[in-house]
Amino acid sequence: MQELPPASAFITLSMAEDFNEPLDEETWELRLYVAGQTPKSVTAVANLRKYCEQHLKGRYKLEVIDLQENPQLAEGDQILAIPTLVRKVPEPIRKIIGDLSNEEKVLVGLDVRSLTNK
């Protein structure tokens, strides 16, 4: 079952890269929560974008949510730490906190490697 994010999430979409190519695998839905343009946030966004392009090209949706602008969104995904990357789809939900500087850990955390090996 695919869990739909709240409608308001799409409005706040600061950056959405939607590659709607029909694929065998389901589309990965990733959300990155940041708070303002802090060094940690900027690093995290850059890192994530890089990994996605490398490993999930064309198969992912990425939302970057700035909680400074939309604090009401923090509750839905149980966000405490900043930055937090949430993998909504495929299930189960996984969270990775930090500036995502360790590529190995991010890929393991997102369980991406197994997919790319297919």
Next chain:
Amino acid sequence: MQENTLSKPAALPQLPKSPTGIEGLDEITEGGLPKGRPTLICGSAGCGKTLMGIEFLVRGIQEYDEPGVLMAFEETGEELAANVASLGFDLKDLQERKMLRVDHVHVDRSEIEETGEYDLEGLFIRLGYAIDAIGAKRVVLDTIESLFSGFPNQAVLRSEIRRLFRWLKDRGVTTVITAERGDGTLTRQGLEEYVSDCVILLDNRVIDQITTRRLRIVKYRGSTHGTNEYPYLITEDGISVLPVTSLRLEHQVSNNIVSSGIPALDEMFGRRGFYQGSSVLITGTAGTAKTTLASAFAEKICQTGQRCLFFAFEESPQQLIRNMSSVSIDLEKHVRENRLRIEASRPTLNGLEQHLVTLHRLVKEFKPDAVVIDPITNLITVGNLSEVRSMLTRLIDFLKVSGITAFFTALVNGGVGRAEMTEEGVSSLVDTWISVRDLEGIGERNRGLSILKSRGMAHSNQVREFIVTDHGIELLDVVLGPTGIVTGAGRLTQQLEERAQALAAQQEAERRDRELERRRRMLEANIANLRTEFESVEEELRQISTHEQTRHEALVSGKQRITSANPPAPKAPDSGETGK
């Protein structure tokens, strides 16, 4: 919004406080928690940390109109609402009225992977959003330690929690943070107690199978506070910290007098009874009719149309009624008329504090004019000396503030321990102290009653013997023997002797009276004699004077006759006339 400052305009402004509305806690903290600052409530499992936090919020909303945010790390909003519903807190309603916001923070380590640097800005944002959404003045974080299990990087967490406290202070919200108690430290992390401005420690202790919860204020920056451990209870109305009454001795006093129910005992007091609202203690050894005295008092209260609450720790109501009817104290009638209420329970049924709370509740419910506790010494079985003493202090204070006459009985025995308890523990608290004791003489025991003290009125210094008869308690008149007051058979002997003496004295008096009578009669006879003599003399003398007069008259008439027989010369009348 309640301000506790500015009571004296000239004085320096005091630390503003935010009243909790929790019964008793505001007295101990002298006004409440520090306003706009974080307060830590720590304690082990089952102390009521969460409850205290929620009560702080709910009372804040209900009584001080301060909206609140509850950030729950352990339980969901639904669970919390269900848990406190039994206390009459309707969280759902408060949430709908936008006075309360519950945010459940779920931290699951299994979901979280950590790479690189992060902070807890998300928590700050969530909290800030919740505060702004309803304009909250109060915040509760329950229990912040869950974060430590959720995030692996301790260094980040510690600095972030420090920052959180700072941030909360800057926001100016009064915050309550709960924390679990650590081993040897107040909290597990040993951090929160240093960054909080006020620390309240809750404790749950089991002594002799009886649990007592206690509360202590460990620190309170910028304010004085009660430093003792105060027992508290989780009751149907929430948390109740004892003392629930004022810590000061400032109660109103009454000049009214209530009777002890025994007229002769009343006579022993300078004002014929006890002051209304005072506390009376009856101490005595076993079988000295303490309960009977207490029942007599209770009956008297009811007879005057007032209400009395009777706590019996030894007998069941039925037993008490039956036993008292044997001495003509009819309690049943008053129970039926709802003027007397007998509450019987074993002291071990509850902890001391629970007894106190039961009493408070019943007093509020029943509104009695007098309370009898028979006997208070039984409470020792559920607590040690100092605890019983502090409980009784609070109890007596409470009753005094309410203007209720308190009547306690206490069992003392020859031994040292308990006698001391009564003397040191309670006697300084009570206003009137009556002692009943066995006066053991030759081959018998008798009961003696004396007043040890009675504040505010003169009292008899005599030891009176009293007997329990079919008609109730009777105090006997004092019988003084050669060696002091005598009782029992000695008294009877003494009375007999006295009666014999009185009889003899009476006979003597009668004899004297008779003698006097005789004398009087003799005197009267003498007087009569003398009078007779006098009369005869008088008569004689009177006779003589009568003779004299008759003779004189005869002489005069004879002369006239001679004169008329020999008329005088014609000139004689002239000469007679001139001669006149």
